[in-house]
Amino acid sequence: MMDAAGHVAPDKVARAVDEIAAFLGERISRSAAVCEQHGKDLTWNPGDPPDAVAFVQSTEEVSRIVRICAAHGVPVIPYGTGTSLEGHFSAPHGGISVDLSQMNRVLEVHEQDLDCRVEAGVTRKQLNEYLRDTGLFFPIDPGADASLGGMAATRASGTNAVRYGTMRENVLNLTAVMVDGEIVHTARRARKSSAGYDLTRLLVGSEGTLGIITEVSLRLYGIPESISGGVCPFPDIESACNAVIMTIQMGIPVARIELLDEVQVRACNAYSDLGLKETPTLFLEFHGTEAGTHEQSETFGEIAQEFGGGPFDWTTKPEDRTKLWQARHDAFWAGKSLMPAKEVFSTDVCVPISRLAECVVETKRDLAESGLFGPIVGHVGDGNFHVLLFCDPSDAEEKGRAKAFSERLAMRAIAMDGTCTGEHGVGVGKKPFLEAEHGPGLQVMRAIKAALDPGNIMNPGKIVAV
Incomplete structure (x- = not known):
C-alpha cells in the first residue's frame, strides 16, 4: 500500500528496516543527513531521500536485503559513489538505499588472460593503482572516480572510449542480485560466447532497474610502450570538429581526442593553471610504439594545419600529460x-x-x-x-x-x-526523450522491466515508466 505521494506505507518500511537491522546491525541508518546524501546527485536535480541506507559488505547481504524488500514491497535503490548526473539514485518512492561502497575488494587478476574480477564498490582509480605493478591497466575513465559497479550500471565511458570502447565492450561478466534475491552470474570468462541470451549486456546500462550488480569482471589492457599527447588550438569550433572528423575517418588510432571550447579553456586555465590560448582546443593522446606514436602525432599535426589549427604541441613526458588530463577530468569543477x-x-x-x-x-x-x-x-x-x-x-x-x-x-x-x-545514462533526467529515440523499442524495454521486476521495486522511476 502506497500513500498519495507514491511512498510505501511507513509500517512496511519499518518492518523491512527492522529485519535488515537484525543482521546488519549499525550498518543500516535512518539518519536524515545520511538519507539526504544518498538521494541527491551533483546536479540541480532536486533528488529524493530513501527511508534508510544499508551499507553492505557482500553479495549475500544484498540478496537478503532484496528478499526482505520484495516481501514487503519496499523499493531498493543501489548506490555506488554518488557521482551520477541524471538522478539515478534518487528515491522518489522512498525505500532502502543499498550502499555498495564497502564492497571494495579486487577479487582476482588473471594477467595472462588480461581480465580481472572486482566487487562493485571498487573505483576505477583504485583498480589501476592495484594493477600498477602488473603492466596492465583498465582504460575506461569517466571524469569522476566512479565505482566500477556504477559504471557498468550506467554503461559509462570517458576520454579513452574512442580507442578502448565503453563499459559495454569491457565488461565480461557480472554477478547480480535479481528481484527475488537470486544471485546470478551472467557469463563465464571466455572472450566470446553464443550460449543463450546476452544477460551481461542486458544488465550493463540497466541502472539498477533489473537487478543490483555486486561484482564485475573486466577486460584489461597492456600499458602502451609509448604514449604521446598534447594540445592543438583552432580558430573556431567548426574547424576543430572537422579536424576530429578527418582524423577518425582516416583511421588514425587516436586513444583520446577531447574538445574544449574557448569558454572551457578559460575555465581550465584559471582552475588548473594551464596557460593555453583561449580558443577552441583539442586535447589528444596516442598509444603504441615509440615510432607509431611519433608518426601519429605528426600526421595529426598535418590534419590540423589543413583546418587552420596548430601548432600541435605534443610531448611524451608523463608529468606533462598527467597535468593535461587531470585538467580535462576537472573540467566540471573548472x-x-x-x-x-x-x-x-x-x-x-x-x-x-x-x-x-x-x-x-x-x-x-x-x-x-x-x-x-x-x-x-x-x-x-x-x-x-x-x-x-x-x-x-x-x-x-x-x-x-x-x-x-x-x-x-x-x-x-x-x-x-x-x-x-x-x-x-537515463535516470530520471532523460526519460522524456526515450520514446523519440527508441519508438516501439521502448515498449520492449517496459516488457522486460515488467517481466523481471513485476513489483517495480528495483530502482523505480528510472529509465521506463511501468
Missing part, C-alpha cells in the same frame, strides 16, 4: 568555479561522427541565442559532447530557458540519428 553562485546541469549527447561539426555549431549558436552560459567539452572522437549549463534554480525564467535549451539539444542529436545520452 566550469563551476567561473560561476560559483549558480548550479550546473551537464548535458550529454552523441551523434554519428560525420554530423559532429554540424551538431556542435548549431548548439553553440543556440546557446548564444538563448543567452545562457555553457562551456562545451566532449569526447568528440566518438561524437559525444557535453554542455555545462549554468543557472540559478530559484530564477524560474532562467531555469526555464536552460531546460528548453537542453530539450532542444537532445532532440537535435536524435534528429541527427544520435542519442540523448552518450554516457551519463
Whole structure:
C-alpha cells in the first residue's frame, strides 16, 4: 500500500528496516543527513531521500536485503559513489538505499588472460593503482572516480572510449542480485560466447532497474610502450570538429581526442593553471610504439594545419600529460568555479561522427541565442559532447530557458540519428526523450522491466515508466 505521494506505507518500511537491522546491525541508518546524501546527485536535480541506507559488505547481504524488500514491497535503490548526473539514485518512492561502497575488494587478476574480477564498490582509480605493478591497466575513465559497479550500471565511458570502447565492450561478466534475491552470474570468462541470451549486456546500462550488480569482471589492457599527447588550438569550433572528423575517418588510432571550447579553456586555465590560448582546443593522446606514436602525432599535426589549427604541441613526458588530463577530468569543477553562485546541469549527447561539426555549431549558436552560459567539452572522437549549463534554480525564467535549451539539444542529436545520452545514462533526467529515440523499442524495454521486476521495486522511476 502506497500513500498519495507514491511512498510505501511507513509500517512496511519499518518492518523491512527492522529485519535488515537484525543482521546488519549499525550498518543500516535512518539518519536524515545520511538519507539526504544518498538521494541527491551533483546536479540541480532536486533528488529524493530513501527511508534508510544499508551499507553492505557482500553479495549475500544484498540478496537478503532484496528478499526482505520484495516481501514487503519496499523499493531498493543501489548506490555506488554518488557521482551520477541524471538522478539515478534518487528515491522518489522512498525505500532502502543499498550502499555498495564497502564492497571494495579486487577479487582476482588473471594477467595472462588480461581480465580481472572486482566487487562493485571498487573505483576505477583504485583498480589501476592495484594493477600498477602488473603492466596492465583498465582504460575506461569517466571524469569522476566512479565505482566500477556504477559504471557498468550506467554503461559509462570517458576520454579513452574512442580507442578502448565503453563499459559495454569491457565488461565480461557480472554477478547480480535479481528481484527475488537470486544471485546470478551472467557469463563465464571466455572472450566470446553464443550460449543463450546476452544477460551481461542486458544488465550493463540497466541502472539498477533489473537487478543490483555486486561484482564485475573486466577486460584489461597492456600499458602502451609509448604514449604521446598534447594540445592543438583552432580558430573556431567548426574547424576543430572537422579536424576530429578527418582524423577518425582516416583511421588514425587516436586513444583520446577531447574538445574544449574557448569558454572551457578559460575555465581550465584559471582552475588548473594551464596557460593555453583561449580558443577552441583539442586535447589528444596516442598509444603504441615509440615510432607509431611519433608518426601519429605528426600526421595529426598535418590534419590540423589543413583546418587552420596548430601548432600541435605534443610531448611524451608523463608529468606533462598527467597535468593535461587531470585538467580535462576537472573540467566540471573548472566550469563551476567561473560561476560559483549558480548550479550546473551537464548535458550529454552523441551523434554519428560525420554530423559532429554540424551538431556542435548549431548548439553553440543556440546557446548564444538563448543567452545562457555553457562551456562545451566532449569526447568528440566518438561524437559525444557535453554542455555545462549554468543557472540559478530559484530564477524560474532562467531555469526555464536552460531546460528548453537542453530539450532542444537532445532532440537535435536524435534528429541527427544520435542519442540523448552518450554516457551519463537515463535516470530520471532523460526519460522524456526515450520514446523519440527508441519508438516501439521502448515498449520492449517496459516488457522486460515488467517481466523481471513485476513489483517495480528495483530502482523505480528510472529509465521506463511501468
